[in-house]
Amino acid sequence: MSEIKKIATRDSYGNALTELGKEYDNVYVLDADLAAATKTGIFQKAFPERHIDCGIAECNMVGIAAGMATTGKIPFVSSFAMFAAGRAFEQVRNSVAYPHLNVKIGATHAGISVGEDGATHQCNEDIALMRTIPGMVVINPSDDVEAKAAVRAAAEYDGPVYLRFGRLAVPVINDTPDYKFEIGKGxxxxxxxxxxxxxxxxxxxxxxxxxxxxxxxxxxxxxxxxxxxxxxxxxxxxxxxxxxxxxxxxxxxxxxxxxxxxxxxxxxxxxxxxxxxxxxxxxxxxxxxxxxxxxxxxxxxxxxxxxxxxxxxx
Missing domain, CATH: 3.40.50.920 (Rossmann fold)
Known part of the structure; x- marks a missing residue:
């Protein structure tokens, strides 16, 4: 029996962003000094001029992304779920969702599978927080195939999207010819x-x-x-x-x-x-x-x- 392939969805995120960057010159990626962990460093290497490291300033990063969205760019802001959904909640709500701007939030390291980082970083509340924001799309992909498809769908969707990714490598289960991803469809x-x-x-x-x-x-x-x-x-x-x-x-x-x-x-x-x-x-x-x-x-x-x-x- 062949071994089951396992890939962390945060890796899928970085790879999907890079593929999008080749097709869309208005896709930008913002990170809060975590490019190696969120895997946006893959995009940074391919498109350094379209990757912005905002430092450990998640709230400011969301505000910058909101401004960029008003100019026709498609910004993906990236950080751990605890910071993207928790620390920057007010900016996500008021600067992005309230004016319904085209900002995508790539939240990695969600849930208890963050492991040794401990309780402060294991965000088990982010889906609840994002669900309460009017007009926010909330996506939680199950594997590499679904995560890549979700990133593309988010880029093609006009409006705010919260994407939840994990640190732990998980089995690839959707690599079938008939798999189709559609926002809002189980x-x-x-x-x-x-x-x-x-x-x-x-x-x-x-x-x-x-x-x-x-x-x-x-x-x-x-x-x-x-x-x-x-x-x-x-x-x-x-x-x-x-x-x-x-x-x-x-x-x-x-x-x-x-x-x-x-x-x-x-x-x-x-x-x-x-x-x-x-x-x-x-x-x-x-x-x-x-x-x-x-x-x-x-x-x-x-x-x-x-x-x-x-x-x-x-």
Whole structure:
């Protein structure tokens, strides 16, 4: 058996930006002294005249990008999710989203998989923050293929977009001929009748592994990959819920305000359904190896399998 290819979506981000730079001379990249970590250094090497290091001044960086957007440029601002969504929230809200400017936010190192950087840098609140901003598109890709497609789609979309990327290398799962990325459209990965699993980001691959064990136990699983959390594909969620009548959401994010909350909002309004949310349970992270943290916080395939099995048979 060939080894599964694993790539960190932050690498995908840097490579996708560079490819875009070859096609669009109005694509610019701004970074907050983290080009090596966010992988925008790949773009910087190819297009040094279109890469701006703003230093450790994320709020100022967002303001600069807003100004650039008014001149017809497509700026991608890049930093860790904790700083892009957290520290610069006011500037993202007021300088970018309020005037609906064409700024893209590339937020890397999201979630507990940041690992040894610890709780201060493990941003599990960014999706919730960005969801609350009017007109903000929120995308959380699951692998290299999806991340590259998301960056291109963001560049082609007119308006603010928040893109969430990870530090940890994750399996490539979307390298199929029929894969298609479209903002606001979920991807049905597997049909089933007993329970619906809705996953996003790095949790998609773990959910797929968990589903294999559930199927072996005789539980028919429907799996949906939600890469765009806002606008949410309500149709795919409601249609699946009507088939299974039980839904589980899986995310490397707080269970408050993220994918789980978005799905619950949709089902409460359209088809009230029993939902279980798997994610970070209103706690801060901690320092440690990423893979071990994912297991400790119950986001690995085995943990997902155990919780879903119990929920499915309840």
């Amino acid at each position: 991807v049905l990965l597997q049909e089933g009748t007993d329970i619906t699993l809705v996953a996003t980001g790095l949790c998609v691959s773990e959910t797929l592994e968990a589903a294999k064990k559930l199927e072996a136990d005789g539980i028919s699983v429907e799996i949906i990959n939600i890469h765009t959390i806002k606008p949410l594909d309500e149709e795919i969620i409601v249609t699946s819920a009507k088939k299974t009548n039980k839904v589980v959401t899986v995310e490397e994010h707080s269970v408050i305000g993220g994918l789980g909350s978005a799905v619950c909002d949709t089902l409460a309004a359209n088809y009230p359904t029993k939902v279980m949310k798997i994610g970070v349970n209103d706690v801060f992270g901690e320092s440690g190896p990423a893979v071990e943290l994912i297991k400790k916080y119950g986001l690995d395939a085995e943990s997902i399998y155990n919780r879903v099995k119990e929920f499915a048979r309840a």
